[in-house]
Amino acid sequence: MGDLNSEWQAELARAYNSAESLAAALQLPQSWVTSHHSARKLFPIRVPRPFAELIEAGNPDDPLLLQVAPHAHEHAQRDGFSTDPLGEADATATSGVLHKYGSRVLVILRGGCAVNCRYCFRRHFPYDEHKFGQAECEQALNYIQLHPEINEVILSGGDPLMAKDRQLETILTAFAALPQIRRIRIHTRLPVVIPQRLTTELKTLLMGVGVPVIMVLHINHARELGQRLADTLSQWNNVGITWLNQSVLLKGVNDSAETLCELSERLFEVGILPYYLHQLDRVQGAAHFAVEDAQAILIMQEVTARLPGFLVPKFVREIHGEASKTPINLQR
Ligand code: SF4
Incomplete structure (x- = not known):
């Protein structure tokens, strides 16, 4: 074979x-x-x-x-933009594990991504220091068992789908076997940039993990949902996987109500629900993507007026040290 x-x-x-x-x-x-x-x-x-x-x-x-x-x-060096805008260096509990939010733990399975997004808040992250092999997996399992409040594992990155299926299967089944784990979330952009990653073998693997799997894609513009990805997703319908999307608000990319509405409509057409729209994390090198809050709020007010509630992503910002993402008040 x-x-x-x-x-x-x-x-x-x-x-x-x-x-x-x-x-x-x-x-x-x-x-x-x-x-x-x-x-x-x-x-x-x-x-x-x-x-x-x-x-x-x-x-x-x-x-x-x-x-x-x-x-x-x-x-350009801009005030307020740093190499570690979310203070993740402080939140690293053990190698490859970030425990920022009480019930959820983020596992950095793989350092690299299939695509390098220029606005990425982890563009300066020292991935080389966060290898995730067998020893790190055991450390992560021990860490979770010592923290019974954790009930969800989020595989993030880098892109977790950069891992080969065999490694994914080993890790996912190990996490899922912990009685405290109720679901596993996979944050990935890989299927958006290489739809061929959604293989039949991966589908079978994810269906057999033993706890519900949530796939959170990262798509910022409706045109990223090309025909190939749409066709593939149609073969993944009704297999028990929940599909969500998160986007980043980016100047020149999706900073209009019309573009964001089109994105939500297209996501729904292919079976994905909008989840988050993130205000840009202030990472050095990405200042030219920033949309000021006043403008962003006007855009989101219009999106909210035009779309049914279930197609409006939560507009949030991540603040270092906060216990969850912070919703941005649209009523100012
Ligand atoms: S896929 Fe995600 S983690 Fe990777 S570079 Fe893009 S935004 Fe960053």
Whole structure:
């Protein structure tokens, strides 16, 4: 039998990793490369081809491109933007485990992602110090058992679906076997940028974990939900997995009520419910994506007026040290 993971791993291996190769694929001029390529030193470029195919060729302002392409603005130092905006270095309880919220524990299974989103709040996170092998898994299991208030494990990242199925199965079943664990959540963007990651084998694996599994995708714009991902998701209907989405409010990408409404409608069409819209975490290098609160509130007031309640994501901000995400008051 061949390697069941080979197609998505082949896509990972051939992802664009330079401004030059991205520009060539998307018919962007050399002046675009010259203006922006130095930002790759701040955060490497990684754009899988299935995602690049969704980007409009020749358009340097395409909302999908802006999320993944290096930009000269990343060099700007802005007050209030830091390398660890959520204080995660302090919250690391044991290797690969972040215990920020009482009943939930975040496990960083894999350091890398299939795509490097330029606004990522973990763009400076020292992933190399957070390897997750057998020893770390045992430490995490011990930690959870010592904290009976934990009833949910969230696999985050990096992207947990970067792990091979065998490792995922071992870890998921180990967590699910703890009597205190009621559900497991997987935060992933990988299926959005490489839909081939949603293999039949992965579906079978997740259906057999033993506790309910919630998949939380990360999609910021309706065009990220291409036909291939939509077709794949239709094969995952009715298998008992809950699908949610979280987005980040990003200037130039989705900072209008119309764009956000379209996103919610498209998510619903393919069986995903909007969960969170995050106000940008103030990470150094991403200030050009920030939408000021006053503007954001106006946008969300309009979204709330236009959509049924179940399609309106909770608009939140994460504040270092708070016991949960903080809802942003829309009634100002
Ligand atoms: S997929 Fe998520 S964790 Fe990875 S770079 Fe993008 S925003 Fe960051």
